[in-house]
Amino acid sequence: MNLVLLEDEPILCEELAEYLGENGHDVTVAKSIAEFRQAFIPAVHRIVIIDLGLPDGDGTDLIKQLRAARQRVGIIVLTARNTTHDKVSGLIDGADHYLSKLADLDELNATVAALGRRLVADTLPCWILQAAPRQLIPPGFPPIPLSGQDYVVLLALASGGDVSRQSIVSALGERFLDYDQRRMDTQMRRLRRKVEQACGLELPVTTLRNIGYRFHDPIELRN
Structure with missing residues (x-):
């Protein structure tokens, strides 16, 4: 699965990218919203994993923009904001899944795989x-x-x-x-x-x- 990982913490970003790559995913890394805009190719990237606290803006705004543009992409939030209110708001704003940064890596991989299967089933190759x-x-x-x-x-x-x-x-x-x-x-x-x-x-x-x-x-x- 081709995906973009938007995470500004260098050590965590490297760990996540390496783990997802070892599990068969093609990972493009971005460390800011500006880098994401340059890296994201709608026709290529099927899933984006987004941190909310970013150096040049809030990931929530980016999610809203992706949904407003009707991009056919799966969105997984991976954040330190882990209250019930934060999670509900994130899902309402357009995230498909909302995970805490404390989540196990296997849970993240299973979430990516499940979302990928759903996206493939929902869309014809175009x-x-x-x-x-x-x-x-x-x-x-x-x-x-x-x-x-x-x-x-x-x-x-x-x-x-x-x-x-x-x-x-x-x-x-x-x-x-x-x-x-x-x-x-x-x-x-x-x-x-x-x-x-x-x-x-x-x-x-x-x-x-x-x-x-x-x-x-x-x-x-x-x-």
């Missing part, structure tokens, strides 16, 4: 095609830079349903009758290889014999 910068973001992985031609082809495929070769050629600004179809075959092979080499996933594009192609996973377009 690819993101972004225009600026041009990149394809696979579900759960970092962005893959795209050439202009890569982007145009994927944009045509993202229109949904069966997409004809003629539609893709037109999107590329070419005349279909003059276009060498082998160029498109080569283009698709390059795209598939680029995605597989970058993240190990198979590009979810089905070849439709004598018709064209279909992008068969959910895909979101962003400017």
